[in-house]
Amino acid sequence: MKHIHGYYSPKDLYNSIIEGLKKVGKDLSRVTLDDLQPVDEFHIRGDVATKELIKLANFTPEMHILDVGCGVGGSTRRLSHRTGCCVTGIDLSDEYIDAADKLTRLLGMQERVRFHAASALDLPF
Ligand SMILES: C[S@@+](CC[C@H](N)C(=O)[O-])C[C@H]1O[C@@H](n2cnc3c(N)ncnc32)[C@H](O)[C@@H]1O
Secondary structure, three states: OHHHHHHOOOOOHHHHHHHHHHHOOOOHHHOOHHHHHHHHOOOOOHHHHHHHHHHHHOOOOOOEEEEEOOOOOHHHHHHHHHHOOEEEEEEOOHHHHHHHHHHHHHOOOOOOEEEEEOOOOOOOO
């Protein structure tokens, strides 16, 4: 488990993302899901695949979804935004969870999107 944690734990990730947003001229009080998309979805086909999966799953707003291995939470936020569901993301990497939490607050989505550092093999729920 340690090697996975080490691989997925870049230092100071949130501040690096913020610096990147500033560099491309984004107003931090108006950051959108789409602004973050180039850096917050670590899977093949990015948000296109996320949107397709959300459609296929037929989520309804009263559901509470668990996103296991959520990374910095791009799909977690997208899922909540598209469906109205509460979504909890968990990831082994506390650095990712810290960035996920701060990015979610930056977007004002913290009411319905929460994160915990945890392993899929030892869920805290
Ligand atoms: C390829 S990334 C995908 C992240 C995210 N789902 C996305 O699409 O943007 C895989 C993630 O799974 C996490 N992970 C790997 N093993 C895990 C485990 N046992 N429990 C929780 N998270 C795990 C890693 O830390 C990493 O953030």
